Amino acid sequence: MDLLPYRRDCFGMNKKKESVPVKLLRPLSTGLHRAWIIVLVVVIGLAGHVAVHRTVVTDVQAEITSEARATAAFLAATFERTANAVEALMDDTILRLAAAADPADAQGYLESRGLPSSIVQLTLVGADGWTVASSQGAVTPVDLNDREHIRVHVDGMLDYDRMFISVPVLGRISGQWTIQFTKAFRGPQGALDGVLVASYAVSDFLDLYSTFPMDEGSLIALTGLDGVIRARSVTGDDDTFGVEVPLKSLQEQIIRKGTQGVAFVSPIDGVARVGWAQVLERHRLYLLVATPLVPRMGVVWVYEVAWWLFLTGMVLAGYAIRQYYIAAMLRERLATGQKAVAMANLTSLGEITAGLSHEIGTPITTIMLAIGNLKRKIETGTVAQPYLLAKLDRIEASAARIGTLMETARGIARRPGETDSCDPAAATRNGLVLVGQQLELAGIELVSRIEPCDAVPLASSSLETVIINLLTNARDAILAHHPVSRRVTIACFADRGSACIVVEDTGGGVPKVIRSKIFEPFFTTKEAGKGTGIGLSSALEIIRGASGEIAVENVGDGARFTLRIPYAKPAN
Numbered sequence: 001m002d003l004l005p006y007r008r009d010c011f012g013m014n015k016k017k018e019s020v021p022v023k024l025l026r027p028l029s030t031g032l033h034r035a036w037i038i039v040l041v042v043v044i045g046l047a048g049h050v051a052v053h054r055t056v057v058t059d060v061q062a063e064i065t066s067e068a069r070a071t072a073a074f075l076a077a078t079f080e081r082t083a084n085a086v087e088a089l090m091d092d093t094i095l096r097l098a099a100a101a102d103p104a105d106a107q108g109y110l111e112s113r114g115l116p117s118s119i120v121q122l123t124l125v126g127a128d129g130w131t132v133a134s135s136q137g138a139v140t141p142v143d144l145n146d147r148e149h150i151r152v153h154v155d156g157m158l159d160y161d162r163m164f165i166s167v168p169v170l171g172r173i174s175g176q177w178t179i180q181f182t183k184a185f186r187g188p189q190g191a192l193d194g195v196l197v198a199s200y201a202v203s204d205f206l207d208l209y210s211t212f213p214m215d216e217g218s219l220i221a222l223t224g225l226d227g228v229i230r231a232r233s234v235t236g237d238d239d240t241f242g243v244e245v246p247l248k249s250l251q252e253q254i255i256r257k258g259t260q261g262v263a264f265v266s267p268i269d270g271v272a273r274v275g276w277a278q279v280l281e282r283h284r285l286y287l288l289v290a291t292p293l294v295p296r297m298g299v300v301w302v303y304e305v306a307w308w309l310f311l312t313g314m315v316l317a318g319y320a321i322r323q324y325y326i327a328a329m330l331r332e333r334l335a336t337g338q339k340a341v342a343m344a345n346l347t348s349l350g351e352i353t354a355g356l357s358h359e360i361g362t363p364i365t366t367i368m369l370a371i372g373n374l375k376r377k378i379e380t381g382t383v384a385q386p387y388l389l390a391k392l393d394r395i396e397a398s399a400a401r402i403g404t405l406m407e408t409a410r411g412i413a414r415r416p417g418e419t420d421s422c423d424p425a426a427a428t429r430n431g432l433v434l435v436g437q438q439l440e441l442a443g444i445e446l447v448s449r450i451e452p453c454d455a456v457p458l459a460s461s462s463l464e465t466v467i468i469n470l471l472t473n474a475r476d477a478i479l480a481h482h483p484v485s486r487r488v489t490i491a492c493f494a495d496r497g498s499a500c501i502v503v504e505d506t507g508g509g510v511p512k513v514i515r516s517k518i519f520e521p522f523f524t525t526k527e528a529g530k531g532t533g534i535g536l537s538s539a540l541e542i543i544r545g546a547s548g549e550i551a552v553e554n555v556g557d558g559a560r561f562t563l564r565i566p567y568a569k570p571a572n
Helices: 004-011 031-098 103-112 148-154 202-210 248-257 293-297 299-380 385-412 424-441 460-481 535-545
Strands: 119-126 131-134 164-170 177-186 192-201 219-224 229-234 260-265 272-280 285-292 445-450 487-494 498-505 549-555 558-566
Touching (some): 031 119, 031 177, 031 202, 031 219, 031 260, 031 272, 031 293, 031 299, 103 131, 260 285, 424 445, 424 487, 424 498, 460 487, 460 498, 460 558
Parallel strands (some): 445 487
Antiparallel strands (some): 119 131, 164 177, 219 229, 272 285, 487 498, 498 558, 549 558
């Protein structure tokens, strides 16, 4: 098939696109209207300014408190798991130390005991407050009677089976800052036999707290109800531990009310923060998570919002009515176009149903015949492997043919308004698969020439709908005209940055008097019940949506429809 004439016709398409005139309202120009606009803008600007100042602080506080509450709850659960794991380790160690015959056995066991990296050492302290053994090796006994975590057990200030968590101290054996987890163990008569000390690295808590993605200046602090900070991490600042809480009123508020949302100004850096305090009653600790208020509130943003409210009010006051009517007309036109595309899809599906039934019927008949032959062979016991494989291959090929037909038909049912791209050559082939059988059944010769093209900015289902509409219109025109030569010609080729699809028939052409009306919605020359009048109008909407064009002309004893669609622009 010679494509040269089609290339020239496609390249020569230079018709101007139709435009729908939109009547705009005249601008408001009287002095009274201008005065009202100014008053309205001032009122909106001032009202927005005051409203933002009154509501943003509350909203930001609620947002920060909610985030801090979730973080504090997570960290509290993490600490509980850590404390439980340390206590379980200590309980197991106490049971084993109770069986030790002398200090040397205890020393050997502690040295051989495997410890997690967060526990610096395990130390056994006697009832007299002097060290007996350490997991770091044999050391000279050290007097720890001045340490709180030893005195609470020696002086009987704590229930014998309760674990105590100390303030951070500098270890006299390890030389590191650690938090002491201590637990007493007693003899059969309840007398104090000693204290087991697990020295937990403060840095482990600080490293965990520093991993949370929080605002600059946000803090996480593990603090005791005794007012001493165990570990405190501030985003963008130095970590601290082992110091007293600088804000006594906050400490008293947490002791008095328990778990709660808090708001305070730090006396250390003068930063106002909002957050959440999660109390750990069993360990007499609380976790404080707080975030600076001012950066979140965005003082500059408040004034920008007030300005944009002022500017938006001015624009809306001057153009609200105009924009409303323009938007309404555009929405109506868009809705009409989308409905037309959807109806065209349904019409196309109806057109191809008959062809699909025949296309699917043929492979189904083949499958049934093959199965019948196999059953007879099996019943007589004369089936051979090559014969069986041949029949199975034939059944598989027929099933694959049915699958291809159904997949092609399913693509037509996709929703209109899709913005993806497609291969016009593939869309043309799909259209031929669905309509070709109808043309054959009608005794119409189909001539096709499809060349590779780049992608166009149309959904494949939309372009296939257009092609099916053109092919079925050509078929109907031929059947109505009864020409001697029944032929439909379709070509797809590339032409200077665009894809061109040409459909030509021998159906008598389009009369000149109606040529300008055939793309109008619901215009049809077919008999009642045989045409909806939406096929060409929806095709025009689809092609224009991709910045393309449709041209129609009479050639010879038929009509030629030419689609020209610019290629899709490459993504950035």
